Amino acid sequence: MLAAIFFILSWYAFFQPQRVYGLLASYPFILRMGVPFYYLIPPFVFWYTRIKFWNKQPKGRYLIAHLLLFFIGILDISWYYIRDYHRLHDIALGVAQNFGNLFTTAEGFLPAATHYIIRPVQGCIYCICSCYLCYSAYRLGKFKTLSLPVCAWIVFFNLIMAAIYFMLFHITIIDPPEDFPVAGYYQGRGAASFMVFLFCLLGAALFFYPSIIYGRKNNI
Template sequence: MYPILLYNIFVIGGLFCGFITFLLLFFKGNNLFQNRLLSIVVFACAWYALQHTLTVTGWLADLPHFWRMGSPLYYLVPPCYFFYTRATLLGENAFRKRDWLHFIPAAVHFLELMPFYLKSTAEKRQIVLYFMEDFNRSYVLGSGYIPALWHYAVRPFFGLAYLLFLLWPILIRYRRRSHPQQVVTAGKYAWLVAFASFMTVMYSGLAVQTVFALQHLDVPNAAVTESRAPLYVMSLTFLGMVCYLLFYQEIFYVQESLSPASPAEENEAATEACVNEEQPAVKEKRIGKELLVIYAATIDTFMLQHKPFMRQGITVSELALEMGMQPRTLSGVLNQHYQQRFSDFINAYRIAHIKSCLETGKWKEFTLEGLAYQCGFTSRSTFFAAFKKDTGLSPTEYIKKIGKSAPAAN
C-alpha cells in the first residue's frame, strides 16, 4: 500500500508541477525559442502522467477523446530535447534548414491516427472501456493504420537513439573545447548534463517497462501491476526534473541583458591571446615589395573564400599549411604588409564577418554571443575587447548605430 501511495504522489506531483513549468517556459523569458523547445518536452511528459492518472482512476471512460490524443507528442520529445540542447550550447534562436526532417515521425503518426480522431464519442468510449478491462490491450488495440504494438516497441528506443547518438555527443564535444563556458555559464551547462541524465533515466525506464509488458501480454494488467519499478523511476525522475526547473528559474527564464564587457573582462581580454591557444614564435621572413603584394592578395582571397578565421584555436602554422605557405613567410606578410599580429589579423576578419551579419540581419538565428562563438571567438570578454578595438564601439552601441534591434544575449 505504501509504495502505491508513494507512486501516486510522484505521478500527481509531476503532473501538477509539470504543467506549471510548461506555462512558465512557454510564455516567460527573452529567449522563447529555447524555452519553448524545452516546454514541449515537459508538456509531453506531463501529458503522459495525465494519461496514466486518467487510466488508473477510470476517469478516461468519461473523457474518451483524451485516449491517443497525445500519442504524436512522444515522437516530438527526442528532436525537441536535442534541438533545445544544441540551441542552448550554440546560442541559436531558430531552426536550421533541414531540422524539419526530425519531425516527420510525429507528423506521420498524427496522420495515421486520423481515423480514430474522427470517430464519434460513443465509439471512442467503447474502445476505451474495452482497453480498461485489461491495460495490456493498449499494446495490441489498433487505433490507426500502423499497429499500436509497433509504436510501443519503437518509441523508447527512438528516444534512446537521440540521446546516445546526438544529445550526449554534442555535450561531450562542447565540453572538450578550450573554453566551454563562453556561450553558456557553468551552471547552465551543469543543467544540460542533468537534463540529459534525466531523459536517459526516463527513456531507459520506459524501455524496460515496455520490454517487460510485451513479454507478459498474456498476464492481465501486467503492464501496470507487474512492472511498477520502472514506473516509479520514471515518475520520480520527472518530478525531480520539473522541481529543478521551478526552483532554479533564474537559469532558464531570466536572460542576461546585453551589456558591455566589464573592466575585469576587458583586463582579462587584454592579457589573453585573442585565439584559443598561445601561438608559437615563428621567425619572420623578409619579403620584397612586389612579392609582398602578391602574397597579400592570395591571403585575402583564401580568407574570404574558405573563412578559416571561423575555426577556434587556429594557429599561424595551421593557416600557413592550409595555404601551402611556410609559417615564417605568412608571419612576414602579416607583419610587413598588414602590420598586425596573427591574433589581430584573424580577429579583424571575425569582426568584419560579424558586422556583415549584423547589418544584413543574418544574426537573427543566433544570440549575439552565439554569433561571436560561431565566428571563432572563445570568450565573451575577448569578443567585446576585439569588437571595441576594431570599431571604437561596444556591440550594443554598434547595433544602435546601424539601427537594428539587438539579439537576445544568452
C-alpha cells in the first residue's frame, strides 16, 4: 500500500515536467490518466495507518464507499478518452501551450475544475481521521507493538501528508488566486516548492533509514 502511494506520487512528479516543458502533445494519452488514481492516496494513507496499528483490512461495502471517488474518476476519464486520437492530440497540444485550456477542452462528463476542488477536501478529511488513528493508537498503547523507528515513521508520514493536503485546501478553497481554476495551485510557486520539499523529506526518511522498510520484525 505504501508502494502504491509512492507510485502515484511518482506519476504526479512525472506528469508535471511534461506539462511545464510542453511535452503533453507528444503523449496525449497521459493528460488525464492520473485523475482517478490521485483519489486513492488519502484512503491508502488511512488504511496503511489502520493496518499498521490495528491490523484491520478494509472490507465489504466500506471498501466501495472509500473508493467511490476513484470510480467516479474512472468514469470521468473514460468519457474523455472516447474521443479519437486526433482530437486528444489537439486537446493535449492546446493544454501544452496554455494550461488553462485543460479546464475548457479536456473535460470528461464533469468539469475538470471539479477534481481540483474535491481532492483537497477529500485529503483533509482522511488526514484528520488518519492523524486521529495515530493519537488513538498512542493512547491505547499500540505504539508498544511496533518498533520506535516504525512508529516515528507512521506519525511523520501522516503529518507530512496532512501538511500537503491542508496547504492544497488553503490555496484552492480558502485563498484561491483570482483566476482559479485556470491558475489553481500551479501558480503558487512558494507553495509548490514547499510541497516538493515535503515529498523529498518522505523519500529521504526511507533512504536514510531503510530499516523502516526492511526491518526483520516490522516491515512497512
